[in-house]
Amino acid sequence: MPNIASILKTEISRVARKEVRAEIETLKKASVAHRASIAELRRQVNALEKELRRFAKATTRTVPATGPDHEAPASTKRRFSATRLVAHRAKLGLSAASYGQLVGVSGQTVYHWEQGKARPRAGQLENLAAVRDMGAREIAERLATQ
Structure with missing residues (x-):
């Protein structure tokens, strides 16, 4: 009988490893997909932050400061040639x-x-x-x- 018990034990562990491996493969695939989407989202965030900085810099150049120390801007924008x-x-x-x-x-x-x-x-x-x-x-x- 000890022979059947050991064979049964090895078979159960082989089937269990097979099932675990199948589950792990689906989790690995999902993890890879999530990592790829996270990387794409990071690239998009970086691009948007860069664009935001560019717009902020452009608006600080074109919009004069207004307040108690500054006068209202002129009604026409001056061009230079x-x-x-x-x-x-x-x-x-x-x-x-x-x-x-x-x-x-x-x-x-x-x-x-x-x-x-x-x-x-x-x-x-x-x-x-x-x-x-x-x-x-x-x-x-x-x-x-x-």
Whole structure:
């Protein structure tokens, strides 16, 4: 009889291992699928966070701060063109340094704007617009007083 008991014991453990292996395989497949979906979700979250940072950075550049220390923004958004700046300065017959005095910047800054190496800030755009609105006589008077 001990022989039948040991054979029965080995057969039961073999069948049990087979059943456990089958269950483990389905769990492994489910685990792999879940890991893949988690990785895809992480990629999506990273992409969305990157896009959010890009939009936040863009809005902080374009939206001026408002509050007790800041005035309300101008009703029109100013645009800048390097070629128009060159043409306006040439039309007035001014050097970059003289034009810079009118705007409130150095001549080197004006040169960099004209070359496209830099762009004026919002306050500087307002000063450029103010200079564009001036006539030749008014500009000459302003340069003479500075």
